[in-house]
Amino acid sequence: MSVSKKRKSSAKTKRGRSHQSLTKVKLIKCxxxxxxxxxxxxxxxxxxxxxKEIIKPKIKKKKEGK
Ligand SMILES: [Zn+2]
Structure with a gap:
């Protein structure tokens, strides 16, 4: 395994990590x-x-009152 000659500066580390951000999940109203x-x-x-109703809903509605 090769050994790196020079230490990576904090700026270079941060610049590389700038592309690692996660994208926000986009939501719309039904x-x-x-x-x-x-x-x-x-x-x-x-x-x-x-x-339009395409499929029958998977999640059943919770009954009001127990
Ligand atoms: Zn809906």
């Missing part, structure tokens, strides 16, 4: 239920896309 969902995808809460 047209039907108004909950935050991923764009260009079927809503995971009500199963609708562009106001």
């Amino acid at each position: 047209a039907k239920c108004g909950k935050a969902t991923l764009p260009h995808q079927v809503c995971s809460f009500c199963g609708s896309y562009k106001g």
Whole structure:
């Protein structure tokens, strides 16, 4: 294994790490239920896309009152 000749300066380290940032998850409001969902995808809460129901919702609604 080679040994580096010179120590990398803190500025060079930081410059390299400037490309490692994570991108924010983009969310849109569902047209039907108004909950935050991923764009260009079927809503995971009500199963609708562009106001139309495509699939049956996976998550069942919680019953009010126990
Ligand atoms: Zn929805």
